[in-house]
Amino acid sequence: MKVSVAIITRDKNKILPQCLDSARQVSGDVVIVTNADHKFINYADQKNYAASKCKYDWVLSLDSDEELSPELIFELKSLDFRFSAYKIPRLNIVFGKAILHSNWEPSADTHIWLFDKTKCRWVGEVHEEIVADGPPGQLLSRKIHHSYRTVEEFMDKMNEYTSLETKAKNPLFDFLRRYIWHLGFLDGWHGLFLSYLMMIYHITVWVKKKSSSS
Numbered sequence: 197m198k199v200s201v202a203i204i205t206r207d208k209n210k211i212l213p214q215c216l217d218s219a220r221q222v223s224g225d226v227v228i229v230t231n232a233d234h235k236f237i238n239y240a241d242q243k244n245y246a247a248s249k250c251k252y253d254w255v256l257s258l259d260s261d262e263e264l265s266p267e268l269i270f271e272l273k274s275l276d277f278r279f280s281a282y283k284i285p286r287l288n289i290v291f292g293k294a295i296l297h298s299n300w301e302p303s304a305d306t307h308i309w310l311f312d313k314t315k316c317r318w319v320g321e322v323h324e325e326i327v328a329d330g331p332p333g334q335l336l337s338r339k340i341h342h343s344y345r346t347v348e349e350f351m352d353k354m355n356e357y358t359s360l361e362t363k364a365k366n367p368l369f370d371f372l373r374r375y376i377w378h379l380g381f382l383d384g385w386h387g388l389f390l391s392y393l394m395m396i397y398h399i400t401v402w403v404k405k406k407s408s409s410s
Contacts, residue, residue, distance in 0.1 A: 197277045199310070200225040200250030204242045205260035212342060218264035222272050225251040238360070240318035247313045257309045261342045262286070268337035272310075279333035281311035281326055287338045291345065291386060298380035298387040299373065299394075308332050309339070322360035350393060358400040367402070371395040 201219040205211055208230060219226045229246040236242055247255045254277065258264070264272070268284070275282070285302035286309075288295045295301065308316070308326035315329045344350040371391050374380045380387030 197254055197275070198225075198252045199223050199254045199256050199272065200227060200252040201256045201258055202243065202246035202250055203228045203258050203260055204239075204246050205229075206231050206236075211260040212263065214263040215258060215260055218269060219256075219258055221269050222256065222264065223252075227251075238321040238324070240320050240324040243318040243324060247318075250313065253312050253314050255311060255313050257311075258339070259341070263340050263342070265338050265340055268335065268339055271335055271337045275335075280315040280330050281308045281328040281332040282335050283307060283332050284309045284335045285338045286341050288341045288343045290343045290390060291347075293383070293386045295383055295386060295390065297378055297383045298375070298390050299378040300390060301378070302338050304378065305341075306334075310335070321362065322357050347393075354393070354397050354400065358397060358404055361401045361404075364402045364405055365398045367395045367398040370398050 199222060201223045203211065203215065203219070203226065205228065208228060211228070216226065227246055227249045229242065229249065234242060234245045243257060247257075256272070265287075283306050285306040287302050288300045288305060290300065308328060311326050311328060311332075316326050318324050319327050344353070371394070374394060375387060375391040380391045383390070
């Protein structure tokens with residue numbers, strides 16, 4: 197089965213070389229959509245547009261700061277495509293460290309990123325997800341997300357996402373959930389800091405909602 201790879205990005209110059217290198221190992225059809233190619237409304241709309249431009253029905257969604265691990269490349273090439281969509285775990289590299297806990301671990305960050313576009317679509321303004329016509333399959337190998345390299349990058353994204361966020365969570369509960377329940381303390385200071393930053397994220401969502409409704 198042939199697969200297209202869809203990448204959305206604001207700026208083509210910000211696509212990691214390893215992102216394109218790994219994409220081209222699984223597909224001869226790599227579609228890149230920037231905000232100049234298609235007016236940005238929200239992430240789901242942008243990804244649906246990118247999928248519509250893909251040559252093949254099967255689409256692998258890849259962000260510009262991600263790459264496919266060698267194990268995932270091998271698994272994709274031997275896949276039997278029995279389901280209409282497949283979940284793929286993602287390993288997050290944050291501030292230079294692979295995060296294995298803190299609700300950023302691969303088992304927690306597992307979503308549908310491989311799908312048949314004739315049977316699936318993206319929904320959601322932020323933290324978009326695929327809606328499939330049936331239960332998805334599960335791949336074992338990970339894609340690698342070279343996430344926030346600096347605190348400044350995190351804060352920039354936080355400002356963007358909190359403006360789009362529709363649900364406010366209890367900040368303290370979220371901190372305890374990440375740091376205690378998801379064993380964030382095993383990630384060292386990275387786990388403590390990420391749990392703290394996500395608590396600030398949810399406080400920011402709450403404040404923005406309050407200020408917009410007053």
